[in-house]
Amino acid sequence: MNFPSVRERTCDCGTLRTGDAGKNVTLMGWVGRRRNLGGAIFVDLRDRGGVTQITFMQDQLPELHAQAETLRAEDVICIRGQVVSRGDNASERMSTGAIEVIASELHVISRSEPVPFPIADGTSANVDTRLQYRYLDLRRPEMLRNLTVRARTARAVRDYLDANGFMEVETPYMVKYTPGGARNFLVPSRINKGQFYALAESPQIYKQLLMVAGADRYFQIARCFRDEDPRGDRQPEFTQIDLEISFADMETVLRLVEGMVVAIWEQQDKYFQSSPLPRLEWSEAMEKYGTDKPDLRFGLEHVVLNDFAAACGFTVLRDAATRGDLVKGMRVPQSAEFFSRKKLDELTEWVKRQEIGPAKGLVWLKVKSPTELTGSAAKAFTPEETAGLIVRLGAEVNDTLFIVADEPKLTHKVMDNLRREIASQMKLTTPEQFAAEWVIHFPMFEKNDQGQWVSSHHPFTHPRPEDLDLLGTERQGEVKALAYDLVVNGNEVGGGSVRIFNPEIQQKVFDALGISREDCKDKFGFLLEAFRYGVPPHAGFAAGLDRIISLLCGQDSIRDVIAFPKTVTGVDRMTTAPTPVSRAQLTELGLL
RNA sequence: GGGGUGGUAGUUAAGUCGGUUAUAACGCCGGCCUGUCACGCCGGAGGCCGCGGGUUCGAGUCCCGUCCACCCCGCCA
Numbered sequence: 001m002n003f004p005s006v007r008e009r010t011c012d013c014g015t016l017r018t019g020d021a022g023k024n025v026t027l028m029g030w031v032g033r034r035r036n037l038g039g040a041i042f043v044d045l046r047d048r049g050g051v052t053q054i055t056f057m058q059d060q061l062p063e064l065h066a067q068a069e070t071l072r073a074e075d076v077i078c079i080r081g082q083v084v085s086r087g088d089n090a091s092e093r094m095s096t097g098a099i100e101v102i103a104s105e106l107h108v109i110s111r112s113e114p115v116p117f118p119i120a121d122g123t124s125a126n127v128d129t130r131l132q133y134r135y136l137d138l139r140r141p142e143m144l145r146n147l148t149v150r151a152r153t154a155r156a157v158r159d160y161l162d163a164n165g166f167m168e169v170e171t172p173y174m175v176k177y178t179p180g181g182a183r184n185f186l187v188p189s190r191i192n193k194g195q196f197y198a199l200a201e202s203p204q205i206y207k208q209l210l211m212v213a214g215a216d217r218y219f220q221i222a223r224c225f226r227d228e229d230p231r232g233d234r235q236p237e238f239t240q241i242d243l244e245i246s247f248a249d250m251e252t253v254l255r256l257v258e259g260m261v262v263a264i265w266e267q268q269d270k271y272f273q274s275s276p277l278p279r280l281e282w283s284e285a286m287e288k289y290g291t292d293k294p295d296l297r298f299g300l301e302h303v304v305l306n307d308f309a310a311a312c313g314f315t316v317l318r319d320a321a322t323r324g325d326l327v328k329g330m331r332v333p334q335s336a337e338f339f340s341r342k343k344l345d346e347l348t349e350w351v352k353r354q355e356i357g358p359a360k361g362l363v364w365l366k367v368k369s370p371t372e373l374t375g376s377a378a379k380a381f382t383p384e385e386t387a388g389l390i391v392r393l394g395a396e397v398n399d400t401l402f403i404v405a406d407e408p409k410l411t412h413k414v415m416d417n418l419r420r421e422i423a424s425q426m427k428l429t430t431p432e433q434f435a436a437e438w439v440i441h442f443p444m445f446e447k448n449d450q451g452q453w454v455s456s457h458h459p460f461t462h463p464r465p466e467d468l469d470l471l472g473t474e475r476q477g478e479v480k481a482l483a484y485d486l487v488v489n490g491n492e493v494g495g496g497s498v499r500i501f502n503p504e505i506q507q508k509v510f511d512a513l514g515i516s517r518e519d520c521k522d523k524f525g526f527l528l529e530a531f532r533y534g535v536p537p538h539a540g541f542a543a544g545l546d547r548i549i550s551l552l553c554g555q556d557s558i559r560d561v562i563a564f565p566k567t568v569t570g571v572d573r574m575t576t577a578p579t580p581v582s583r584a585q586l587t588e589l590g591l592l
Numbered sequence: 593g594g595g596g597u598g599g600u601a602g603u604u605a606a607g608u609c610g611g612u613u614a615u616a617a618c619g620c621c622g623g624c625c626u627g628u629c630a631c632g633c634c635g636g637a638g639g640c641c642g643c644g645g646g647u648u649c650g651a652g653u654c655c656c657g658u659c660c661a662c663c664c665c666g667c668c669a
Binding site: 033035036037038039040041042044053055057058059072073086088089091093094097114115116117118120123124125126127128129131181182183201202224226227228229230231232234240354456457458485492494495496542544567568569571573 | 593604620625626629630667
């Protein structure tokens with residue numbers, strides 16, 4: 001090949017500064033923007049490290065200059081030259097803007113056809129096009145930066161967990177199929193025709209077996225596979241920071257994980273609004289925010305108004321309270337001016353358009369004085385009720401108040417959506433702001449569509465000890481679990497639980513779920529058997545690495561922090577997977 | 593599984609009430625230009641208007657179907 005040995009590359013394109021002036025360097029990279037002024041040609045040479053301006057002067061080296069005229073965007077070239085200060089011509093936009101390299105040699109290593117979209121930050125190409133040419137998309141500095149953040153985060157995780165006595169262990173991706181939970185991808189076995197592995201939806205059972213094995217503290221940056229519909233923040237395969245700790249209780253896990261997450265954020269020079277992280281009881285989160293993953297970057301807390309509603313003269317609220325609906329209010333401080341009549345009407349319409357169900361409507365009120373309200377329902381309240389409502393919501397003059405009364409689930413959801421929508425409209429958050437919290441003591445069980453009890457987390461989750469007596473009773477739904485979620489800016493970034501290690505409690509939970517002994521043996525027999533041979537108390541956690549990185553990178557979609565993601569229909573636009581296979585292959589696998 | 597938005601040049605978009613030659617910017621090709629850094633100036637090429645059907649004298653535009661992408665609900669830890 002007609003270019004210097006790749007070993008002669010002296011540095012990357014982001015390193016040279018004024019102090020390097022006079023040095024002879026060899027740079028290799030991709031041609032970015034070219035500025036051909038006739039007698040002088042400027043080329044932005046780019047590699048992962050950054051961009052350096054290369055100059056070709058006609059009056060100095062006419063042949064070289066002529067060669068440089070043939071350069072096109074994304075050609076890979078090697079140049080030799082001398083670093084010179086740009087003096088008054090320095091560019092402030094580039095980190096290397098104070099210098100340039102006057103080329104003395106140019107070697108075209110490989111030519112590029114015109115690229116389908118420009119290799120630059122802030123590209124306006126469609127996701128579809130970007131995914132089809134993912135290798136070009138990744139070439140954009142922004143994307144390489146995302147991948148760098150990802151790599152550094154993974155390293156920070158390993159460093160932190162290693163320093164805290166964790167051992168990294170790999171567990172199988174090809175596992176036994178177990179119904180329930182997420183849908184599994186199936187892998188046919190050629191050797192055992194007609195039989196299948198499943199791709200692991202998480203290392204859950206293996207990590208508990210590792211505890212039985214005495215691994216004590218395990219972690220893994222593990223790929224998980226779930227055959228569910230993807231979303232912007234969900235992919236059929238994704239990565240978890242998975243860990244499990246022996247001789248641990250909830251407190252042990254929360255402290256260790258909190259330390260890890262703070263370390264991850266600090267490694268990117270980012271910090272949480274409050275640290276140590278606040279802890280919210282699940283019931284408290286639902287009451288104040290209507291969701292189990294509240295965004296705590298802003299206030300706008302909900303207040304349950306059922307007792308007020310039940311006694312007030314406004315029939316809509318009173319009837320709702322009598323009916324057993326949930327009545328919630330929310331105060332938006334100093335927003336009377338912000339919420340024009342038009343905005344309030346739009347918000348009312350927006351509430352009715354929610355896809356969660358037929359929300360009955362939105363009551364809005366503005367506080368004129370400590371005893372005076374205006375708005376959609378102001379006249380329905382007596383003066384005492386008005387004053388009482390203002391006190392209940394802690395409202396001040398010029399606040400706007402919103403009230404929703406509906407079925408509890410709907411009220412929570414509508415008020416949660418409203419809270420986030422208003423925060424967004426009023427721009428209550430900034431991109432560099434992070435608020436994380438723990439949400440603890442989730443309900444142990446919930447009812448599915450068929451009215452059967454199912455685990456909210458998974459069947460090995462330990463019930464809160466004081467609720468054990470409720471198992472199997474009418475009040476089973478009130479049982480809380482030693483389960484916890486980590487939430488950042490309203491995103492659930494991870495969760496875990498204390499596991500059951502006592503066979504009697506485990507049996508009670510299986511009974512409560514209506515899982516027969518045969519079923520248990522079939523699905524989890526090996527785990528239950530393992531638990532007969534001495535099992536330490538243990539607890540664990542799993543965090544969504546992709547979501548964490550996308551938060552750190554300020555990306556809306558985890559697609560932008562995964563090197564080769566799939567579309568929302570699970571298709572790899574670059575390779576076109578999945579594809580059909582031949583009949584011969586199907587036959588060999590015993591599928592025909 | 594349900595709902596929504598979109599698909600026009602290589603890319604990103606405009607295209608009115610259905611009307612005769614489908615626009616623009618960037619990119620590409622050719623020319624000029626020695627301090628640009630989104631270089632500038634002049635000229636040029638480039639179209640299965642996602643695909644299939646229908647309505648109409650006439651469809652990028654209206655209707656039906658379909659494919660693809662994205663967003664939301666369901667689902668999913």
